[in-house]
Amino acid sequence: MSVTAALGFRAAGVTAGIKDSGAPDLALVVNRGPSRAAAGVFTSNRVQAAPVRWSRAALADGRLTAVVLNSGGANACTGPGGADDARLMAEHTARAVDGTSDEVAVCSTGLIGVRLPMNRVTDGIAAAADALSSDGGEDAAVAIRTTDSVHKMAVATGDGWTVGGMAKGAGMLAPGLATMLVVLTTDADAGAAVLDAALRDAVRTTFDRVDSDGCMSTNDTVLLLASGASGVTPAAADLAAAVLAVCEDLARQLIGDAEGASKEIEVAVVGAASEADAVEVGRSVARSNLLKCALHGEDPNWGRVLSAVGTTSAVFDPDRLDVAINGVQVCRDGAEGEPRDRADLSGRRITLTVDLRSGDSSAVIRTNDLTAAYVHENSAYSS
Amino acid sequence: MSVTAALGFRAAGVTAGIKDSGAPDLALVVNRGPSRAAAGVFTSNRVQAAPVRWSRAALADGRLTAVVLNSGGANACTGPGGADDARLMAEHTARAVDGTSDEVAVCSTGLIGVRLPMNRVTDGIAAAADALSSDGGEDAAVAIRTTDSVHKMAVATGDGWTVGGMAKGAGMLAPGLATMLVVLTTDADAGAAVLDAALRDAVRTTFDRVDSDGCMSTNDTVLLLASGASGVTPAAADLAAAVLAVCEDLARQLIGDAEGASKEIEVAVVGAASEADAVEVGRSVARSNLLKCALHGEDPNWGRVLSAVGTTSAVFDPDRLDVAINGVQVCRDGAEGEPRDRADLSGRRITLTVDLRSGDSSAVIRTNDLTAAYVHENSAYSS
Structure with missing residues (x-):
């Protein structure tokens, strides 16, 4: 090794x-x-x-x-x-x-x-x-x-x-x-x-x-x-x-050992017009503190995914966005899909799939949840 | 009113x-x-x-x-x-x-x-x-x-x-x-x-x-x-x-009522080549989770300021950056200035001044610290 x-x-x-x-x-x-x-x-x-x-x-x-x-x-x-x-x-x-x-x-x-x-x-x-x-x-x-x-x-x-x-x-x-x-x-x-x-x-x-x-x-x-x-x-x-x-x-x-993390999150962006678009969207989603808090609380809050997607310059139509959380398509055509409660977030690994429905490119960004333990670890003097 | x-x-x-x-x-x-x-x-x-x-x-x-x-x-x-x-x-x-x-x-x-x-x-x-x-x-x-x-x-x-x-x-x-x-x-x-x-x-x-x-x-x-x-x-x-x-x-x-906040932080960027540069740098600093955790812990961790400045496209020389925290110039010429312990962060208001020493433009971005209370508030279901 x-x-x-x-x-x-x-x-x-x-x-x-x-x-x-x-x-x-x-x-x-x-x-x-x-x-x-x-x-x-x-x-x-x-x-x-x-x-x-x-x-x-x-x-x-x-x-x-x-x-x-x-x-x-x-x-x-x-x-x-x-x-x-x-x-x-x-x-x-x-x-x-x-x-x-x-x-x-x-x-x-x-x-x-x-x-x-x-x-x-x-x-x-x-x-x-x-x-x-x-x-x-x-x-x-x-x-x-x-x-x-x-x-x-x-x-x-x-x-x-x-x-x-x-x-x-x-x-x-x-x-x-x-x-x-x-x-x-x-x-x-x-x-x-x-x-x-x-x-x-x-x-x-x-x-x-x-x-x-x-x-x-x-x-x-x-x-x-x-x-x-x-x-x-x-x-x-x-x-x-x-x-x-x-x-x-x-x-x-x-990512598995990230400070304070309790969830490992894979943001898979598919249907992008370009790989650069997929990466931009994936990073934006992966950087949403609000989403990362929600996932920490095992809340499949897909609205926070869409609000992060909306800050990017990627090609997409807001009324044609799809989001699946652990395989449950909680958002279809930019609005509510399957009941969000069906998404089981109790495990350590969470997969978010964002379909931009604008092309054939994709990318995966890996992140983790935002936790009180992260705050604690990074608020100690001289850490 | x-x-x-x-x-x-x-x-x-x-x-x-x-x-x-x-x-x-x-x-x-x-x-x-x-x-x-x-x-x-x-x-x-x-x-x-x-x-x-x-x-x-x-x-x-x-x-x-x-x-x-x-x-x-x-x-x-x-x-x-x-x-x-x-x-x-x-x-x-x-x-x-x-x-x-x-x-x-x-x-x-x-x-x-x-x-x-x-x-x-x-x-x-x-x-x-x-x-x-x-x-x-x-x-x-x-x-x-x-x-x-x-x-x-x-x-x-x-x-x-x-x-x-x-x-x-x-x-x-x-x-x-x-x-x-x-x-x-x-x-x-x-x-x-x-x-x-x-x-x-x-x-x-x-x-x-x-x-x-x-x-x-x-x-x-x-x-x-x-x-x-x-x-x-x-x-x-x-x-x-x-x-x-x-x-x-x-x-x-x-900002004073931001979720879970215990500190109100003013990021003042001065000496910028343009107002756009000042705003870009201010936002980058204001978005650093690590810095916001440090300030929550009353740690004048100016290295986290510089690492945020370094991610921008603003005009600056890394070896000529100055940072003051609550008036104490903890970083001079991109390196240690006054002892960081002299910066008193015990109050609710914190002012960070970043001097890019590249021009006469400036901007102020207001933010707050990142706390366990923010995580708690935003990890509850359907918040």
């Missing part, structure tokens, strides 16, 4: 003391090759954390030897000092793994606007380097948790090769990307361009369509590293499918 | 039995003239309630004799039957006040997707017509409440003339418009074009900049009726200023 499921990778997760809680907070993932090809996708937030700026530059040549990740502090909005800290993290990692700092990606997560305790971080990097092992993937997944209640890992296998990964994320989950740190590894032999295409394609329909709370992070990063250690060069389509499978699995785990 | 503060208007609020609770739920406002000039602004939601469609058409000639309003049901997403119901409400009102139905505006608020109990509604209209009086404004304001904890009224006086108004709204408050029903009246003598300009201008910087929960209603309506009964024709600018004052007062009352 996780980032050491594929051959050629070693990983570790340690307690560096960045978090006051004493929980593990620093992880390393190292690619022992023979290949060092890599790809990455980063937050589209214009306020980008120092590690995002660093990693983006490090990836410019499509090569990564290692990734250093910490929880307990986002190193975002930390000015020139924060940029120095990200660079130092890369340099210390490079020294510990016999690489060069421009092939080290840096990922940080936690509170925005506070500098990292760099003595602890650099000691932690040294400790993690000593602890690196070929079954350290789970420790690494544990060490990147913030408010995550569980660590998140996934794996997919091809014919003689493997794609594995880990993710963290439980809040500030919204498109472009869906707030998180994700590291994927594969022992397939593939060039940076193939990896990049596979990763972008997978992210577009998975992490980018997760919208937990409408809040876009400053630190989102998804990385894919290939060691080539399997000696197999899969067809690009096969590799892409495996990367997609791992991303889908991790995206589901992210 | 309210819609009968101006001469020439009569109003009433009665219990028609639309609400199960037995609370007042039907209101009439009647303009006795001599003038019947009127203007209106409606929701920009593309899914529009039947009464919105009706009232928009009724206002096409710039004249209104009466407004009939009900709480207890939105008559939205109710199909052709709902359109019939809105027309019937206008016809019954016209008969009761010796007018014509095409000069009657209809406003409904409550649950979306359910037909109104029309027998009760028409009986209520007759009862309200019997109860009309020149001091019935407060009763009318009470009868349009849904989840409002208080009724909302305001008045401004000119030299021999008056503008008064009432509003309802506590949830589904978001721009374009800010979810609500508002009826303003004046005894000034002014034509429909002057009223329209004054109303649009006032709405643009008041109701349109209230964003309680990011959810846009299907029923938002703001009406302004002029009786001319004062015999005074004020300068257009004076009338506009009075209309603005009443709208500002009511907008503040709306």
